Amino acid sequence: MNYEEPLFFTVMQYAEAAERDVVDMVSGNPDWGAPDGVGEGLHDYAETGGEAFQYPPSDGLRELRERIATRRGVDTERVVVTNGGAMANTLGMARALERRSGDEVLLTDPVYPYYPGKAEMLDGTTRFVPVDEEGALDPADVRAAASDETACIVVNTPNNPTGRVYREETLRELAAVAEAHDALLVSDEVYDHFDFTGEFTSALAIDSEHVVVTNSFSKTYAITGFRVGYAILPKRDAPAARTRNMLTNVATSRPAQAAVLHALKTTDADYHEANRERLRERVDSFTAALDEAGAEYSTPEGAFYVLAKFPDYPGTMANVKRLVDEAGVAGMPGEAFGDARSEWLRFALVTPRVDAAAERLAEFF
Incomplete structure (x- = not known):
C-alpha cells in the first residue's frame, strides 16, 4: 500500500472542481450540528x-x-x-x-x-x-x-x-x-x-x-x-x-x-440518540437504492459508512472520478483502504442529501 498521496483530499478537490453539482460523501464530517453546549x-x-x-x-x-x-x-x-x-x-x-x-x-x-x-x-x-x-x-x-x-x-x-x-x-x-x-x-x-x-x-x-x-x-x-x-x-x-x-x-x-x-x-443522551436514529434512516434509504442498482453492500453496525460493490465497476480512483463527473456523487475508492475491499466504494452518510445521492446512483447503475 502506498500512502504518500492523501487520497481523501484528492477526491474532495476533484469533486469541488467539478462543473456539475456533486453530493459529497467522501469524508466523515457530521452535518447535524453540535449540541448547544x-x-x-x-x-x-x-x-x-x-x-x-x-x-x-x-x-x-x-x-x-x-x-x-x-x-x-x-x-x-x-x-x-x-x-x-x-x-x-x-x-x-x-x-x-x-x-x-x-x-x-x-x-x-x-x-x-x-x-x-x-x-x-x-x-x-x-x-x-x-x-x-x-x-x-x-x-x-x-x-x-x-x-x-x-x-x-x-x-x-x-x-x-x-x-x-x-x-x-x-x-x-x-x-x-x-x-x-x-x-x-x-x-x-x-x-x-x-x-x-x-x-x-x-x-x-x-x-x-x-x-x-x-x-x-x-x-x-x-x-x-x-x-x-x-x-x-x-x-x-x-x-x-x-x-x-x-x-x-x-x-x-x-x-x-x-x-x-x-x-x-x-449534553444529554437525547442528542446522541437523535443522531443515531438519523443515521439509521439514512442507512435504510441509501441501501434501498443500492438494492435497486444491483449492488452488494455492507449494513453498518456502527459509525456512518457504507461499502458498496457495483457490477463491473471496481473501486478505483478512475471510477470514483467518473462517478463524480457522470453521476454527481463523490465517494472513496475501496483501494484506498487496502486490498480486501479494492473492488468496493465507500460512502459517508453524513450529508442531508443522502436521498439525492441514492437516486443518482440508482439511475447511473
Whole structure:
C-alpha cells in the first residue's frame, strides 16, 4: 500500500472542481450540528481573558481530564488530551514502538489508511490481517500473525470503513495476544456514540496493562474542526506519552477544550440518540437504492459508512472520478483502504442529501 498521496483530499478537490453539482460523501464530517453546549462554552470562554488565554497544561485542562476519567472509569493520570483523535493514535502507536525492540504494527484489511501511514512515519513495519466478508476480525488470525516483532495491534470499533462493532470477547482475545508478545493493543473508539447494536464494548472493560484506548469529540459532537481528542494509556506508559505530546504538539487548543468541557456537562443522551436514529434512516434509504442498482453492500453496525460493490465497476480512483463527473456523487475508492475491499466504494452518510445521492446512483447503475 502506498500512502504518500492523501487520497481523501484528492477526491474532495476533484469533486469541488467539478462543473456539475456533486453530493459529497467522501469524508466523515457530521452535518447535524453540535449540541448547544459547545457554542455556550465558547461564549463563556471568550469572556475570561487574561491568564485563561495562555498555554493550557500540555496534557489537557485538568477539569476536562477529570471528567473524561470519571466517564471512562480510569485514573485521571492515565488521560492525555490531544489534538484530535489522530494525535491520540499517534501517541499510542509511538509508545508501542518505542518501548519494544520489535517494529511491527498489525492492522486489519480493510484499514483506515492513516493507521499504516502513521506506522510508516514512525519507522514501523506493517502487517495486515484480513477481516471476513461481514467485517468481523478473527482473533485467531491476529494470534497467528503476531510474533516477537509485534509491537502494536491497532483496531477501530465501530469500524471505518466496514461498520463492524467488535464484541467484548474479540477485544479480550486481542488484548491477550498483545500481552503474550508484550505489545500494546491500540483501540480507536472514535465512533463509540454511533453504535446501532447496543453491544459496543470499550477495550477499557479489559483489565490489562497492554491496552490503549483513543477517542475524540470530533464525531461525537460534530466538531471535527475543533481538534480535541484523548488517549487513555496504561499508568506505566502515560508519562512517556505526555512527554511526546508536549514535544510534538505543545498543547491542545484551550478554547476548544473549554467548549468540549461545557458540552460534556450539559449534553444529554437525547442528542446522541437523535443522531443515531438519523443515521439509521439514512442507512435504510441509501441501501434501498443500492438494492435497486444491483449492488452488494455492507449494513453498518456502527459509525456512518457504507461499502458498496457495483457490477463491473471496481473501486478505483478512475471510477470514483467518473462517478463524480457522470453521476454527481463523490465517494472513496475501496483501494484506498487496502486490498480486501479494492473492488468496493465507500460512502459517508453524513450529508442531508443522502436521498439525492441514492437516486443518482440508482439511475447511473
